[in-house]
Amino acid sequence: MTLKRRAFLQRASLALGALGVGGSAWLTTYSRYQVALARHARRRLALLIGINAYPDRALHPGVAQDIALKGCVTDVELQRQLLVHRFGFQPADVVTVTNQEATRASILTAIDEHLVQQAQADDVVLLHFSGYGSQVRVIEAEDVGTLQAAWVTVDSRLPSETNPALGDLLEAEVVAHLGPLATANLTTVIDAGSQDVGYLRWGNSRVRSRPTVPTGLVPLPPEISPLETFPPETSLPLNAPWPGLVLRAAEMGRLVLESQWDGFSAGVFTYALTQSLWETEPDSTAKVLIQRAGSRLQRWVGADQQPGLSDRRPARSGPMAYGLSPQLPPAAGVLLPSSEGRPLTAWLGGMPPQVLRYLQPGSCLVAGIDEGASLLRLETRTGLKASVKSLEGEVTPATLPNQPLFEQVRRLPQTIDLVVALDSQLKRVERVDATSALAGIPLVTAVTAGEKVADCLFGRLPIGPAPTLTAALPSAGEAQPKAGGDARGDSQGGERLAESSYGLFAPNRTLLPGTMLAKEEAVKTAVNRLTPYLQTLLALKLVRLTENHAASRVGAAALLEAVQPKPLPLLVQLTERSPNVTWPLAIRQAQRLATDDPIMLPRDGRIGYRLANVSTHPLHLLWISFDSRGECTALMTLPSAIAADGAEVPPVATPLEPGQLITLPADGAGWAMPGAATWVEAYVVLSTQPLDQCLAVLGDDPPSLATGFRPVPQPLQLAQALLQDLSNSSDEESKPAPDYYALHHDRWATLSFRYAIA
Known part of the structure; x- marks a missing residue:
């Protein structure tokens, strides 16, 4: 939606009460929006890439696990709705490349044709990738021991004797393709990891990194046969820095996770980032944004995943995240366009996930920020979308689309359980005993890890000096994929490590302090010991709501x-x-x-x-x-x-x-x-x-x-x-x-x- 300056100011004066600030303060806070309106000719281009459906060959032919990710396409939708409805991108200028479309060649072509060839000076460009990441070793690099970050595309494969070229898309290649970009106002979001932990599951979450480190040659341009020598004049600069602003789910070699929420999965970083952007003020900087996203990550999955930021934008581009002022106030979401006769649909991407999980039919939302705002009642919800109904009689769908949504009444069930996931590496008899013992605690429900969204994890830890599983696992070397599929079990030598007593972990398996003893104990004894802690966790969960x-x-x-x-x-x-x-x-x-x-x-x-x-x-x-x-x-x-x-x-x-x-x-x-x-x-x-x-x-x-x-x-x-x-x-x-x-x-x-x- 594009507003003329005069119309914007008229609407602003009516919106002061809803926005919660006085008139002069509101105009000061949103002065950058006025600047954006004055420069509305700036084009906004986005390329969003997400891959859930990976074939086995993309990771390792011997992986005896379900390798498909669940949340990468959701990440794309989280970004798309945010860009269109809060940051004013035209839908036609937001290109998505998902699943089978996301081949190595298609991604590079989309970068060239949609971003590089179309962007002009001062345009705003956003590139997003969600999927598996990888660390690779390049044979012809000056330092062969140096690892390079790469994106695993849907047609990736491991190098072989007959075809020694790396099959992944090196980040250095993406940087090289972005080199001719005419604008410096580029933001790249990377929700993919490169930690070779050797596993695809991490507690109740999935790991977004290939569990092995392939070694091979720099991929060749399509016009060069794999049997030919790579021409020296076309050698790829492997250490060229990323241009513009880069927001990473974690620094190279660190853990990157995706998790389940109620009715959908998503990358924890993308969800935290877009949540922060739905509530950010116009003058929020990229640093503030990444700190807010990091705080959400810590609350959701613990301290193992820490987001990263690098910013090489020129000073004149300003410190704002995504290089733009929002065109809507902070909101819980937006009302989506709908045709006549169809139910009104709300996108609730800005709603806090702990609230969204329990938000009940009958909750009330307000659509719009002026005196014509409409009161809506939530009827049903599936994932991030909800069907809503006007409480003020019949409304014309054409009058409501793209209006921001605000909570008015939060309706929650009186019975809310603490969901405890049982570590998949526990023996069957241990899981049976734990399920029985937890069933005796009011308002506590036990589930298998990975089965549904959980508040904490019940399990054991290999005995060692590390207080968290991150340090207990091997991070060096090229660990082969484990058939068990979780981040516990065998040592590198193939022998099962001695184990501690039972304890509680965050959903990503960060140990909750004080919940584990140094001696063996029975499962039921451990559950009885941990019952007060479980009740306190449930109390914290309710207060967070x-x-x-x-x-x-x-x-x-x-x-x-x-x-x-x-x-x-x-x-x-x-x-x-x-x-x-x-x-x-x-x-x-x-x-x-x-x-x-x-x-x-x-x-x-x-x-x-x-x-x-x-x-x-x-x-x-x-x-x-x-x-x-x-x-x-x-x-x-x-x-x-x-x-x-x-x-x-x-x-x-x-x-x-x-x-x-x-x-x-x-x-x-x-x-x-x-x-x-x-x-x-x-x-x-x-x-x-x-x-x-x-x-x-x-x-x-x-x-x-x-x-x-x-x-x-x-x-x-x-x-x-x-x-x-x-x-x-x-x-x-x-x-x-x-x-x-x-x-x-x-x-x-x-x-x-x-x-x-x-």
């Missing part, structure tokens, strides 16, 4: 800051759709000074929070924190100035009044790091209604802003009480059904913080 900084209309902000050893703002979270607010000076200053890097705090450091209420209602607070040890702590405000026992409640412990800015802890001395924890995930919940159920769970003398936080002996009960409190704030006429929570985004805000401890 309340996070809504991008959807809440309650004016609130929270600042995490270091107090010692040096005062420093670390991270600011605020509600992005709260109407017509002016943020306090302290929050605005912190936004400018807060770090973009992942937060790593020293063990002897101290932290604090500042919370701002810029709404028109008093806000009731619950601060709840989880750490890597499975510990939960909390504090909250008390709903009135007189406690249940008649004692006077200190003013510091009462709800935040409109316009109030408070400090946690109140004395400003900060809180110390929690024990031996290696990470902390904290949530600031602010509600327009009292949190009575939470108060009941925390007892007669609940931890408050006056007393400081305390350990929570029953974190699962507190998380369930929180959902009940937020649902109880609904109007009487719109009370949820007994089996569901109905959370209205104009009545609460949950802001999240995560940091690591050195």
Whole structure:
């Protein structure tokens, strides 16, 4: 959709309330959009490549596994919908090459014909690849030991004596083909790996890298016979750097995964990246974007996969991700075009996946940002698409397509389980015993690893000095594919390693600290020992379902800051759709000074929070924190100035009044790091209604802003009480059904913080 400047400004003035900022602030924030409109003649070209359906010969003829990937074509669709609907690409300018189309020759031809030959100076170009990656050794390289990164195409094959040329598409070849590109505004996204771990599965995820390292000659151009000598004048520069901005799922030699979600699979990096781009502001830099994507990766699959960035764009191109300002505000998705008589279809690529997984029919969305916005009800959902129905009578489909979607009411089931995947390398009797033992824990479900999306993994680890499976596995040498298909089992010598006790892992098999013993134990004994940790994981899962900084209309902000050893703002979270607010000076200053890097705090450091209420209602607070040890702590405000026992409640412990800015802890001395924890995930919940159920769970003398936080002996009960409190704030006429929570985004805000401890 293209708007003239005047039309854009008219719509902008109507959109201020929905966007959650005052008029002058909104125009300042979106000034780059106006610049983009003034230069609307810039063409946007994209080539998106995704391969799921690989033949056996592409990896290794002896691989006794299902080698097909599941999420690469989804990656293409995630990018396509984002580019068309948020960044203004014309659908005809977004070319997709998938599965059997994605041969080596077809990819290079598409790069030449769609990108190189069509792009002009200052045009915007995006190239994306999702599939298997590989490390290859080039015989004629100056340093034969140096490994080169390559993409495995659908017609790839391993070198042989009769045909020693490498069958993969070397990244150096792609760089060479992009050399004549007329624009410097190029972004390349690579969601493929090159770690030769020797396996295609990693816990509950799939590995996107070939499990072997082939050695061969540089592939020849099509016009040269394989039997001829490669002409020296056409030698391929193997070390030429990538032009433009490159966003990688991981650096070369590191792990790259794809995972299952509810109804679809996707590359964890592409999903995290596009999620971040759906919510990014116009002035967000590529560095900020990659940090946000990295935070999502860590939450979803652990710390093993770390995204990478290189930026060789000229300074004049600006720091913006994808080289463009978004043409829609941050949103949960977009309403797709539909023909007359067809149901309205929503694309929910910006919806947080933990929420999408449990979003129920009856949830409400708002389409549009002006006074003509329409209220929609979710009817059904399959994967990332949903069928929606207007709640305001009949609508003409032609009036709604391409409108951004925002959450209005989040409807969730009251029964939500913790899904525990059983390591496929456990013996059959171990899996049977684990299934039986886990079945005895309320709200815990056991599944086979890889069967469906899981919250954690139950398994064992080869005994050794490495605390994570990444370090325990061989990473050097050319490991041959293992028939078992998972990232455990035999040692390099063929003998089964001695094993530890049972423990819990993130879905990608990063060990959860404190869940494993150094001695053998029975499966049922281990499950009984781990039950409190499992219940805390479920509590964390439920609290995560309340996070809504991008959807809440309650004016609130929270600042995490270091107090010692040096005062420093670390991270600011605020509600992005709260109407017509002016943020306090302290929050605005912190936004400018807060770090973009992942937060790593020293063990002897101290932290604090500042919370701002810029709404028109008093806000009731619950601060709840989880750490890597499975510990939960909390504090909250008390709903009135007189406690249940008649004692006077200190003013510091009462709800935040409109316009109030408070400090946690109140004395400003900060809180110390929690024990031996290696990470902390904290949530600031602010509600327009009292949190009575939470108060009941925390007892007669609940931890408050006056007393400081305390350990929570029953974190699962507190998380369930929180959902009940937020649902109880609904109007009487719109009370949820007994089996569901109905959370209205104009009545609460949950802001999240995560940091690591050195």
